[in-house]
Amino acid sequence: MNKRELFKNGPKITEIGLGTWQLGTKWGEPFNAEEAQNVLEEARLNGITLIDTADCYNGGNSERAIGSFLKKHPDGEKITVVTKCGRCLNPHTAEGYNRENITRFIEDSLSRLQLEQLDMVLLHCPPSEVFSKDETFETMENLKKSGKIASYGVSVEKVQDGIKAMEYGISAIEVVFNMFRLKPxxxxxxxxxxxxxxxxxxxxxxxxxxxxxxxxxxxxxxxDHRTTNRNGERFDKGETFSGVDFNTGLKAVAELKNLFKTEDLIPYALKWILMHEEVSAVIPGASKASQVSSNVRGAELPPLTDEQMKGVKEIYDKYIRESVHQNW
Incomplete structure (x- = not known):
């Protein structure tokens, strides 16, 4: 698989990584430690060297599973782990992104991942007020200087939050980006x-x-959040179907299938993202091992044609833009 820099002069990682929100489990179901290891092993066998996680995923079990996996393969190819912190706050407010809490979050992640240093830590979709909070970013910089973390950045809901975050010394931004979310x-x-x-x-x-x-x-x-969060009842609506109305999305998907002449859009959806040179990596999730190899196929496709790229935008403009574009 092709590799790209995670950020300028940063580590090289595979352009398709592994997202672990639902590692070892389907949304809303109990965590399965054995299946989690199967997913991680399949990622390794497919050459994936980027794993994305968060302290809140599966109540910390996602990080624990990754930590156990890394211990089993100490001499393998370097795997870069990106973790996130902040969503464990209750209530999830800007005030919670303070020096004491962030430091504790980092220490807890180090323990669960069984590491002495975290490769990258992202603030996990914090309230917009955090992106003007010097204390938060000063804390991250001090943790980097102390050797607790190698680099840091932000995961965002809104494009403007990512733009604001770049006023600080961040290395990377995680953002929703797909055929239904073109604003970035x-x-x-x-x-x-x-x-x-x-x-x-x-x-x-x-x-x-x-x-x-x-x-x-x-x-x-x-x-499942695809049942309970379609209107943003639990968290930001943009996390569920990228904020797209389900039935409207199905109409757009039907046209995408016609455009790419296939019923299986997975490799094309991932390849479309990778056609953008600014993207360091894409992180599709997997609740079971077979989904990992399915995701990797996106890297194997030849470049999409100008006609296909234009077609995606036309479908977006027709079905998605009006209801989604200005919201995130």
Whole structure:
């Protein structure tokens, strides 16, 4: 698999990584430690060298599983782990992103991952007020100077938060970017390229909508965010189907299938993201091992044609832009 710099002069990582929000489990179901190890092993066998996680994923079990996995392969190819902190705060407010809490979050992640230094830590979609809070970023910089973390950045809901964060010394931004979320290309990507800040594309398959496997009869578990958060009842609406109305998304997906002449959109959705040179990596998730090898196929496709790239934008403009573009 091709490798790209995580950020300017940063480590080289595979352009397709592994997202671990649902590592070893489907959304809303109990954590399965054995399946988590199977997923991580499959990622290793497919050459993946970037794993994205967070302290809150599966109540810390995602980090614990990754820590155990790394211990089993001490002599293998270097795997870069990106973790996130902040969403464990309750209430999740800007005031909570203070020196004491952030330092504790980092220490806890170090313990769960069984590491002496974290490769990269991202503030986990904090309230917008945090992006003007010097104490937060000074704390991250001090943790870097102390050797607790090698680099830091932010995961954002809104493009403007990412732009604001680049006023500080961040190395990377994680942002929702997919065929249903084109806004980051307008301001965020050019500025990140100019500053040497890496871009990690998250929610690349729009919560599965861009797999091409769903239809109007598809149902999800009662605790699955695709059932419970369609209108932002639990957290930001943009995390679920990228903020796209499900039935509207299905209409757009039907046209995408026609454009790419396939029922399986996964490799094309991932390749489309990788066609943007500003992107350091894309991090599709996997709840079971077979999904990992399916995701990797995106890196194996030849470059998309100008006609295909234009077609995606036309479908976005027709179905998605009006309801999504200005919201994030």
């Amino acid at each position: 290309t307008e301001e965020l990507f050019p500025l990140a390229k100019k500053k040497g800040v890496g871009i990690i594309a998250r929610v690349p398959l729009a919560s599965g909508l861009l797999t091409g496997r769903y239809n109007e009869n598809t149902t999800f578990g009662e605790k």
